[in-house]
Amino acid sequence: MQAWDKIPDTAKDADGAYYADYTGIMSVGWNADKYGDISSLDDLLDPKFAGTVALNGKPAEAGAAFNGYLMANQLAGGDINNLQPGLDYFKKLKEAGNLTTVDVTNGTIDSGQTGVVFDWTYNQASYKKELKDKGVNWKYKTFPKAQVVSYYNQAINKDAPHPAAARLWEEYLYTADAQNLWFKGGANPVLLDSMKEDGTVDQATLKDAITIEGEPVSYTNDDSTRITEWLQNNWDKTIGN
Structure with missing residues (x-):
């Protein structure tokens, strides 16, 4: 090549x-017309976000939720070897009544059911474009030192017919x-x-464009397996289904 x-x-x-x-960068997107500006994840503990903050699935089962968890964990003082701060954050978010476990779709975003969404920047860009046509100002941002990335890979099958x-x-x-x-x-x-x-x-x-600044947060396949197992053992008993 x-x-x-x-x-x-x-x-x-x-x-x-x-x-x-290519990769996306894990980000938070929100309806800026309804909620104003968001400067940190702690802002999401405000009662005005009641029932509307979506992690986009369970972090042990969905890729976007997994990486959204890592972003929140990083911002809460953790890292890929110290995962507890992220769980503590989402526990506070749930206790505040703001965390929803609804699966994010274009419909839930359009309706306002999920007014704040953890997702990849390329998905947020799509939401922003679609919602702009409907008169909604959808913003999204990443956070310094918590830019979680997960590249897609290319490969050629050794048995490729052509x-x-x-x-x-x-x-x-x-x-x-x-x-x-x-x-x-x-x-x-x-x-x-x-x-x-x-x-x-x-x-x-x-x-x-929102681009990678400095050293992003990334992980190996072994890290992914270990983190997933930890989340399987701790998410449901702390946060629930």
């Missing part, structure tokens, strides 16, 4: 078995054209830093 050397070493297997393509076609497709995905398509959709493409340097990034998108 021509762009191989531009992919950060931390985002690819050294032998080429897999390689990252491996040359697969390789050609992979070449396209790592062109500026394809990477900018992900960027315009609200994601952070893996070649973003390289594209900034060589001037191929879409400048109009870059102007307003």
